[in-house]
Amino acid sequence: MALLKHTPTEVMERKSLVINPAKTCQPIGAMYASFGIHGCLPHSHGSQGCCAYHRSTLTRHYKEPISASTSSFTEGASVFGGHANLLQAMNNIFSVYEPEVIAVHTTCLSETIGDDLNQIRDKAEKTGKLPEGKTFIGAPTPSYVGSHVTGFSNMVKAMAMLAEPSGKKNGKVNIIPGWVEPCDMGEIKRLAAMVGVDITLFPDTDGVLNAPLTGEYKMFPDGGVTVKELKRCGDAVGTLALGEWCSADAARWLDSKCKVPCTVLDMPFGLAATDRFIDVLRTVAGVSVPDAVAFERGQLVDMISDMHQYLYGKRVAIWGDPDQLISMCEFLVSLDMQPVYVVTGTPGKKFEKRIREICEGQPFEVKVKAKGDMFEMHQWIKNEPVDLLIGNTYGKYMARDEDIPLLRWGFPILDRQGHQYFPTVGYKGGLRLLEKILGLLLDRKDRDDPETQFELVL
Amino acid sequence: MAKTKKVVQLMPTDIKEELLAKYPPKVARKRAKQIMINEATEAEAPPEILANVRTIPGIITMRGCTYAGCKGVIMGPTRDIVNITHGPIGCGFYSWLTRRNQTDPGPDGANYMPYCFSTDMQDQDIIFGGEKKLAAAIQEAYDLLHPKGICVFATCPVGLIGDDIHAVCKKMKEKFGDCNVFAFSCEGYKGVSQSAGHHIANNQVFTHLVGEQQEVPEGEFKINLLGEYNIGGDGFEIDRIFKKCGITNLSTFSGNSSYDQFARAHHADLNLVMCHRSINYVADMMETKYGIPWVKVNFIGSESTAKSLRKIGEYFGDKKLMDRIEKVIAEEMPAVEAAREEVLPRTKGKTAMLFVGGSRAHHYQYLFAEMGMSTLSAGYEFAHRDDYEGRQVLPGLTVDADSRNIEEIEVEADPERYNPRKTPDEVKALEIAGYKFKHYAGMATEMDKGTILIDDLNQYEAEKLVELLKPDVFCAGIKEKFSIQKTGVPMKQLHSYDSGGPYAGFKGAINFYHEIDRLVNSKVWSYMKAPWQESPELTGTFVWE
Secondary structure (H helix, E strand, O other), rough: OOOOOOOOOOOOOOOOOOEOOOOOOHHHHHHHHHHHEOOEEHHHHHHHEHHHHHHHHHHHHHHOEEEEEEEEEOOOHHHOOHHHHHHHHHHHHHHHOOOEEHHHHHEEEHHHHOOOHHHHHHHHHHHOOOOOOOEEEOOOOOOOOOOHHHHHHHHHHHHHHOOOOOOOOOOOEEEEEOOOHHHHHHHHHHHHHHOOOEEEEEEOOOOOOOOOOOOOOOOOOOOOOOOHHHHHHHOOOOOEEHHHHHHHHHHHHHHHHHHOOOEEOOOOOOOOHHHHHHHHHHHHHOOOOOHHHHHHHHHHHHHHHHHHHOOOOOEEEEEHHHHHHHHHHHHHHHHHOOOEEEEOOOHHHHHHHHHHHOOOOOOOEEEEEOOOOOOHHHHHHOOOOOEEEEOOOOHEEEEEHHOOEEEEEOOOOOOOOOOOOOOOHHHHHHHHHHHHHHHHHHHHHHHHHHHHHOOOOO | OOOOOOOOOOOOHHHHHHHHOOOOOOHHHHHHHHEEEEOOOOOOOOOOOOOOOOOOOOOOEOOOHHHHHHEEEOOEEEEOEEEEEEEHHHHHHHHHOOOOEEEOOOOOOOOOOOEEEEEOOOHHHHHOOOOOHHHHHHHHHHHHHOOOEEEEEEHHHHHHHOOHHHHHHHHHHHOOOOOOOEEEOOOOOOOOOOHHHHHHHHHHHHHHOOOOOOOOOOOEEEEEEEEOOEEOHHHHHHHHHHHHOEEEEEEEEEOOOOHHHHHHHHHOEEEOOOOHHHHHHHHHHHHHHHOOOOEEOOOOOOOHHHHHHHHHHHHHHOOOHHHHHHHHHHHHHHHHHHHHHHHHHHHHOOOOEOOOOOOHHHHHHHHHHHHOOOEEEEEEOOOOOHHHHHHHHHHHHOHHHHHOOOOOOOOOOOOOOOOOOOHHHHHHHHHOOOOOOOOOOOHHHOOOOOOOOEEEOOOHHHHHHHHHHHEEEEOOOHHHHHHHHHHOOOEOOOOOOOOOOEEEEHHHHHHHHHHHHHOEEEEEEEOOOHHHHOOOOOOOOOOOO
16 A cells, blocks of 8 residues: 555656645745744735644744734735735734734735735834834745745845945844754854854744743744844845855845845755855955864764765655755765755756756766656656655655655654754754764665674674 | 642633733724623523634734635545645645545545645736636646546635636536536635635535435445544544444545545435534535435534434434444443543543634533533634524524625525435424434533633633633644643644544543543643752852852
């Protein structure tokens, strides 16, 4: 018996029907990014189902409270526009929940009817619905364009647009981490501190979506980038945007509007991407890297050399979001593993090109697809199997059917723990990834090896 | 840390006042009508509660949308229908495998539930219309899977751009000839909650599926179980009991369901309504069209299960069946009793709050009562007044603008197939003996005087309620779970149960006793403070510098 028993081996071209998507819609990305602002209530401008779905998915992934409000459109609002709903919502939000910031994103509903957030904000300011000293951030996030990654990027850009450059540089470096886990954001802060660079990280969900259980519920936890810090990000000496898809738009906006030079880097997953991150960081900040960083790097290199024999030549199918996949594929190739199937649901020709470049000259053919889906990837696997799957929880159905180990990495992870606490960025994160990959491959080996070849020492 | 029990006994009116204190006046006025201090007794009707009205923008609600009620709740558990979401990718993605509906297709049966199908509308589809893409997507699904049925679900933009999804489906159905294709206009902005989606799903299932299969299925004492979604295997447990009693369940709407089961449902002789809110429409329509009476049942709680089984026995009036039901109850109850006795010393006197559904906020109170736990406050997320006050209020309900946009379908007695299962005399005799058809007394009448009923509870009020009344367990959905637990109060999901189940029937009751015992007595709630936080005083001083 198989769970995905209707997936045929033979691949039929589909033009209109997406099956088992490797993406979701923009607003959820905007909502996640909003949690990285201190004292912020994310607000979904659309019908209340969007907000409920995003809150549920983020809650299942983080096992944390996800408080967000909605404009609760009815049919009337859908016909006449949602201005009145949003103004009413703001009045209620600032009376009842008292956030410092409200980060509003749109939905396919409000975008289709043409609601303009800037107009609504102006009206809110004029009518006192936006109280003095409170901040309104608005990001258009039409669900029918791009993916959840695009929505994340749009909200991050809206955050950057709070910048009020004073004309004087403050010596800080902006780091835009992209859609990574709260602990990854924490790890980036730790690395920057180690290198000795004063940074503004935005968004920063560390401390917000990995909060402790203390007996007290804080609707607005202590973490997150403050509006004050965001206003000053125009005075930074430079911006590091980690990930073209997640972070580049915001960084380029700061570059062109506030003269903060930007460098777009890959997300620091794995050895080489982390090397580049540290190297650019020290160059931009004009500092030298302490030995402690090289020490951590050396530990990662050490584990790679220790265990290379179990990684070498292993075939991997991987799906998820472009920025993560690019760095991860580079890491896999650097381990002499073979990312043979690479799929994202997010559109972008550049993605396919980057992956091909990473895999060029390697002893395997890569099949890569942007705007692809997991159904087709499963068909590729059925045609020629792999040793390891890397992706979100939805992969567990393939994993069980095909009896292939699955490394849960990406979004959403609905059935395992740890992603919010143990970073996979940086050198330490690389160690963590290796530990997980090796664990899966070696557990598998221990299960499958014939008794005569079963070994104590691996 | 020992749980701090409330020191001052708060009056329900004080609590209500506290809940409303922070609201802007307009919000407070509306919410005041949705918060009801229960004065119902067996003799007295409960006070009126405002329900099934618009959610207030900006107030963090538990509610979802019409699409969620239609595609997620009612059609979600249909395993051999290909359910295609017509819209941008999100709606299909979020409703993909997230409700814990179990199903058993057997080795050869079709099961599309682990798949997510979407037209993934792009901006050009929004601008130029999505009908062509929808038709092509239906074709691709058909070519790939050859299912018995394909259903199409509209998301918000589809209604706005005016795609005629029903026309597309009709055309494709005619083209295929061997595949039933139909659509649901369940755009998220319709209605005020998931409830509108239930109604829309009921209408279409009734119109396009029920009655399709002519041949009469085998079996004695044929019933349908309406409004049971097999979350955590509830439906499996109920079916186990039915089988043991010799009751034939033709069709469950819609847990563990199949296309053929819906198609043959009109052959049943009795409809059992489990979740009144989500499915009473189908029950009514089947009575009008086919003459099948319906009764309200509840398989949550061992005593309720026994009572519901006896209700079935009484309806059929068959001595052998009634004897068998008694025998089954007698066989099942000792294990239930033993489990109850086991947990009772640890659960007795504890308190609960329930805010879900539908029906579960009502049904689960029976299970808590069996454990000696009382309900302090309860409410529904998307119910109507009749679910609180009983169906006698139905004639007086006004249809507002939000309900008017949900199609009411005209149903008449089927000229050939209408067959009243009981003669008027038989019905009368049953009624005289106390039997109640089409009856639901609602939640309020069965709750204690002075308890607080709250419709569409929101996050702020939930937090306040917990702070003021300190329940031992709070029941709601996944979105509410962790804000409650951060305060140190365990929270049990009653939509999808978090994990575990079944909780229905006899075995389910045992599972639930253990689960609640685990939750309210878990050691973890005593770990909130570190030792140095509990007694911060220092007896000596270290100087580090």
